Amino acid sequence: MLIASQTPEYDRLDTPVATPLTMGSSKPKSSNRAYFEANIESCLGRLYGTALQLTRNPSDAEDLVADTVTRGLDKIDTLIDCNRFIYWLLRIMTNHFISECRKIEKRTGHESYVEEPENDEPFSLYERLHQPFLLWWGTPEQDFLNKTLTEDIRAAIETLPVNYRVVVVLSDIEGMSYQEIADTIDVPVGTVRSRLARGRSLLQKALWQHGKESNLIDQKKPGQ
Amino acid sequence: MSMSDDVKIIQCEEAIRKMLEYIDEELHQHDHASMEKHLESCRECYSRMEFEQRLKSMVKDSGSEPAPPGLNKRINKIIKDY
Numbered sequence: 001m002l003i004a005s006q007t008p009e010y011d012r013l014d015t016p017v018a019t020p021l022t023m024g025s026s027k028p029k030s031s032n033r034a035y036f037e038a039n040i041e042s043c044l045g046r047l048y049g050t051a052l053q054l055t056r057n058p059s060d061a062e063d064l065v066a067d068t069v070t071r072g073l074d075k076i077d078t079l080i081d082c083n084r085f086i087y088w089l090l091r092i093m094t095n096h097f098i099s100e101c102r103k104i105e106k107r108t109g110h111e112s113y114v115e116e117p118e119n120d121e122p123f124s125l126y127e128r129l130h131q132p133f134l135l136w137w138g139t140p141e142q143d144f145l146n147k148t149l150t151e152d153i154r155a156a157i158e159t160l161p162v163n164y165r166v167v168v169v170l171s172d173i174e175g176m177s178y179q180e181i182a183d184t185i186d187v188p189v190g191t192v193r194s195r196l197a198r199g200r201s202l203l204q205k206a207l208w209q210h211g212k213e214s215n216l217i218d219q220k221k222p223g224q
Numbered sequence: 225m226s227m228s229d230d231v232k233i234i235q236c237e238e239a240i241r242k243m244l245e246y247i248d249e250e251l252h253q254h255d256h257a258s259m260e261k262h263l264e265s266c267r268e269c270y271s272r273m274e275f276e277q278r279l280k281s282m283v284k285d286s287g288s289e290p291a292p293p294g295l296n297k298r299i300n301k302i303i304k305d306y
Contacts, residue, residue, distance in 0.1 A: 040299060044295060048289060070306070126276065153286040157286065173284055
């Protein structure tokens with residue numbers, strides 16, 4: 001097996017890369033390349049999971065991971081800090097994905113990348129579901145989450161326009177800080193903050209609509 | 225003067241506005257302390273915070289998906305042929 005069987009001296013994520021090394025007997029490789037080969041396999045699950053959330057289908061997700069690996073090899077010299085290898089890959093993946101979405105949008109006229117948020121009120125699932133007078137003997141909002149399946153959440157993420165989907169995935173699935181997301185997609189932190197708020201609002205709205213259509217919500221209750 | 229004396233008292237409206245940033249651990253220290261103080265005494269906001277935290281956790285769990293077996297092979301080939 002090629003991956004992980006070579007370059008054992010780079011098997012730790014915190015190994016600093018400073019100068020190119022000669023690996024093996026005759027074929028010179030940069031230390032970054034060796035590090036990449038030794039560690040990419042351990043990142044595939046995370047890359048695929050993120051790609052799946054972004055692209056919304058398994059085949060496109062595999063293609064996105066493959067493109068990310070190829071682009072990573074192209075840009076191998078830009079890998080400065082090996083502690084941030086996965087974030088470097090996610091940055092390549094996210095930017096490639098956004099760029100492809102923009103190309104498709106330009107070609108088809110289909111708007112999947114909404115640049116500016118609409119000026120509508122934030123949607124709160126909690127406010128729609130919560131019944132204060134039931135506080136001591138019932139929690140409809142928690143009941144709703146009990147009935148919500150992973151597939152429901154995935155379907156709701158799928159409905160998000162690309163720019164909101166990206167920040168929700170990087171924040172809530174990848175666990176990145178606002179600054180890390182800003183660095184990854186090259187936007188100001190304030191933009192991350194507002195897109196995340198808007199993205200979560202849209203996500204909750206999608207869950208609410210799905211809940212109504214699937215009869216997960218008792219629509220006889222006041223305000224529903 | 226102790227740190228707790230400096231904690232700004234906030235109302236529900238402000239707590240709700242800052243709740244997601246609190247859950248994301250993105251608030252500055254003083255705002256974070258104000259949120260904690262508010263949540264200690266406001267059952268309504270605490271209940272809301274629990275809901276938002278649980279939903280965020282469910283979103284995180286929805287992203288766990290093992291890479292398909294064929295992907296590993298495909299990536300190996302890309303690296304080998306590069």
